[in-house]
Amino acid sequence: MKLLITGGSGFIGSTLVLTALGRGHEVVNLDALTYAANPASLDAVRNDSAYQFEHADIRDSAALARVFAQHQPDAVMHLAAESHVDRSIDGPQVFVDTNVGGTAQLLQASTEYYRRLAADRAAAFRFHHISTDEVYGSLGATGRFSEESPYRPNSPYAASKASADMMVRAWHSTYALPTIISNCSNNYGPRQFPEKLIPVVILSALKGAPIPVYGRGANVRDWLHVEDHADALLAILERGRIGETYNVGGDAECSNLELVRLLCTELDRQHPRTGASSDQITFVTDRPGHDFRYAIDAAKLQGELGWSPRFTLAEGLAQTVGWYLDHADWCRAALTRLGGDDRLERLGLGAKG
Numbered sequence: 238m239k240l241l242i243t244g245g246s247g248f249i250g251s252t253l254v255l256t257a258l259g260r261g262h263e264v265v266n267l268d269a270l271t272y273a274a275n276p277a278s279l280d281a282v283r284n285d286s287a288y289q290f291e292h293a294d295i296r297d298s299a300a301l302a303r304v305f306a307q308h309q310p311d312a313v314m315h316l317a318a319e320s321h322v323d324r325s326i327d328g329p330q331v332f333v334d335t336n337v338g339g340t341a342q343l344l345q346a347s348t349e350y351y352r353r354l355a356a357d358r359a360a361a362f363r364f365h366h367i368s369t370d371e372v373y374g375s376l377g378a379t380g381r382f383s384e385e386s387p388y389r390p391n392s393p394y395a396a397s398k399a400s401a402d403m404m405v406r407a408w409h410s411t412y413a414l415p416t417i418i419s420n421c422s423n424n425y426g427p428r429q430f431p432e433k434l435i436p437v438v439i440l441s442a443l444k445g446a447p448i449p450v451y452g453r454g455a456n457v458r459d460w461l462h463v464e465d466h467a468d469a470l471l472a473i474l475e476r477g478r479i480g481e482t483y484n485v486g487g488d489a490e491c492s493n494l495e496l497v498r499l500l501c502t503e504l505d506r507q508h509p510r511t512g513a514s515s516d517q518i519t520f521v522t523d524r525p526g527h528d529f530r531y532a533i534d535a536a537k538l539q540g541e542l543g544w545s546p547r548f549t550l551a552e553g554l555a556q557t558v559g560w561y562l563d564h565a566d567w568c569r570a571a572l573t574r575l576g577g578d579d580r581l582e583r584l585g586l587g588a589k590g
């Protein structure tokens with residue numbers, strides 16, 4: 238299949254591009270290359286004849302029309318988004334513009350393209366929207382999100398993704414665009430931008446800097462290795478039912494403090510230094526409206542499509558720590574795009590405009 242993947246130069250997108258190419262798909266990666274992208278993530282496939290890059294913005298309808306006409310994809314996998322919750326608290330508008338407005342532009346361009354496809358290609362066409370479990374809001378100490386859970390987004394990021402999900406649903410109902418939505422829990426693994434929790438912990442520990450933990454670190458997340466997510470996304474694209482939602486999760490719940498301690502232990506094992514990394518743990522002011530707990534029930538995906546994660550959390554964290562230790566250049570390139578690591582100041586206290 239020829240896949241049009243948006244946001245393919247980001248964390249999950251680059252893993253999906255590499256996985257899809259590895260499975261024999263052709264890939265067109267459409268990415269605006271915001272600060273969160275790192276073109277170095279795709280160095281290995283830059284000259285692969287099955288890979289093409291389009292530097293374009295999903296908010297640009299003319300660019301989208303040209304890309305569809307030129308590449309004639311068999312499916313769209315839509316990942317391009319503003320993705321950092323803390324940034325959405327400080328500056329929500331770009332989240333609305335890209336995640337909501339950009340998704341609407343992409344849906345419309347896909348619909349116009351889909352309507353002109355020959356019947357056999359139209360029957361096979363899919364628009365797969367990649368979303369988050371954060372649309373469901375926060376859980377207490379028990380229970381898990383299912384595909385039937387009500388939408389209760391709490392952060393501007395979660396609200397923008399929930400809005401995008403609703404538009405995907407509307408384009409399916411109104412224009413019969415063959416859509417599928419997947420909602421996934423927190424991802425971790427190689428090539429994640431160094432402002433997200435796991436790389437922040439690893440890179441702060443290596444620098445000898447404080448390792449920030451929000452509040453008392455009691456918030457619980459359900460972690461999934463990014464390669465398991467990419468595998469699930471392809472299973473959903475290839476075998477999922479049109480108009481359905483699939484939840485994706487690793488069944489690996491962990492409080493933030495437990496996670497940080499696991500990372501510190503792994504880092505000290507792979508990269509021994511004087512003193513324990515955990516001595517650098519520093520509790521900082523909590524994120525406003527910080528969702529307490531997310532947990533995913535992925536029974537539908539596992540039962541219908543036979544998917545299950547390959548990585549245990551311990552294996553995945555060990556691989557991730559090893560990757561960051563081996564890829565200082567990648568981290569430097571990512572931080573340079575941001576303007577240097579001094580730009581990694583504390584975000585998301587809601588104090589900015």
Ligand code: NAD
Pocket residue numbers: 243244245246247248249250267268269270271272273274275293294295296315316317318319320321335339367368369370398420421422423424425430
């Ligand atoms: P990321 O921030 O690492 O990458 C986002 C990519 O989108 C970047 O390459 C960026 O350049 C591109 N992009 C941003 N705005 C764009 C625009 N207007 N036009 C074109 N490209 C644009 O994000 P990620 O963590 O890889 O997340 C990818 C998708 O998966 C997002 O839609 C996110 O909501 C969703 N998701 C992420 C997680 C997670 O834990 N990271 C979990 C569930 C769902």
